[in-house]
Amino acid sequence: MKAFYSFLAVIVLILVAVIGGSIANLHFFFGIIIPYVAFVLFVGGFIYRIIKWGRSPVPYRIPTTCGQQKSLPWIKQAKIENPTSALGVIVRMASEVLLFRSLFRNTKTELREGENGPQLAYGSAKWLWLGSLVFHWSFLIIIIRHLRFFLEPIPVALQLVDSVDSMLQIGLPQIYITDLLFLAAITFLFLRRVCVPRIKYISLPADYFPLLLIFGIAVSGILMRYFDKVDLISVKELALGIATLHPVLPSDIGAIFYVHLFLICCLFVYFPTSKLMHMGGIFMSPTRNMISNNRMVRHINPWNHAVEVHSYAEYEDEFREKMKKAGIPVEKE
């Protein structure tokens, strides 16, 4: 049911875009105004969320790690899992951001029939890690590839990405490897939520909606490239115009392009309000981005109330004369 509501929401968005794309008077609104609004909301929302997170105090280090902490010299330290240097933290963060290290440790739990009744068994579960890795990297390469619409002249590196991605040279226009991988990965991520009962139980509309929305973006893009083709030159003119803040509206781009564009704009607007903010949030994971030196260095709680202290030196200054008279020894004469 939750998946169905998300599906319905995406369908409604597509219908809105179809209407916008097929009525020429609305092209200016759907082609230029909405992308700008979406971009501003995306950037503003992103910054707002990050600043909001950044304002939370982080008093102490949280060494929830699976590596040996730095200890006696003859105990080998896990320098990346439990780093005591900035370099170690950078490597740990990079492996987290680029390779999804934590997800790689994903395990599954099962009850199995043993000799004395059911036994609890744990095993490694790498499919989620593989699926998300393929999904995120394909998505990144697809976004980089799309820069060809926003840059003129097109840098050589970008052409290289393009030619490597289409190196199978299947069909015309040539099929991109990342297109296929992306569709396969997102289908897997969706089916995982629908087919595994435990994951289905904890899935919310906010889990299904971005998956379906991104699926819609991918399908509309693939349709546009291979089936219901649009005029690329006009698309690039529009994109370049938007990027250079001199928007122009070419006359005849197919309606499917507006579907693609509108869904992307929806994703941009939705992004800062949703769990997709893990893009920025991953860099602020307190268990990953801090040096594990909670006993090597003194950490002071930032919200400690200022305590008024009266040191012995001050006490002596105050009562020195009286102390001398009473014959109590003083440190300073």
Place this chain on the structure above:
Amino acid sequence: MYKGGRIIASLIVFVAVLAFPFFYNLGKANAGPVINVPSGTQCVEPVAYMRANHMQLLNQWRDEYVRQGKTVYVNSQGKSFNINIDTCLQCHYSNSATSSSPAATHPAVSTTGASNPAATTEASNSVVNPSDQFCVTCHKYASVEPTCWSCHNLPEGANQ
């Protein structure tokens, strides 16, 4: 803010990356590709069809010519054309003959880059510069690398 300096610096980098296309294109005109096609001519199929499907038509021509021995293509209006890359090049490869009559830009394609005087005068020189040609300039604009020229030579020995 805890480690506010680093967070704000990262946000600035993030926004700079997002704004990269703006700065990259700064000060460049949004000029479309140079499309010099003699005016009043009609392509093998209607323009909209050619724009979307020219690559598939070329593949179809190759298969018909090389594998089935057909040398004539009959289009949707019943007109016949020789299956030959020269049929395309007659209009789409501006040598001195076609470009002496001022090269007309394609009316429907380009709204902003309608006239690019520098490139037009360049094309009217008797020396043909392949990088100004219709197919090359369009494909460059869209970052498409056709595989035609890995086997074929451009006319007059000009190599792409």
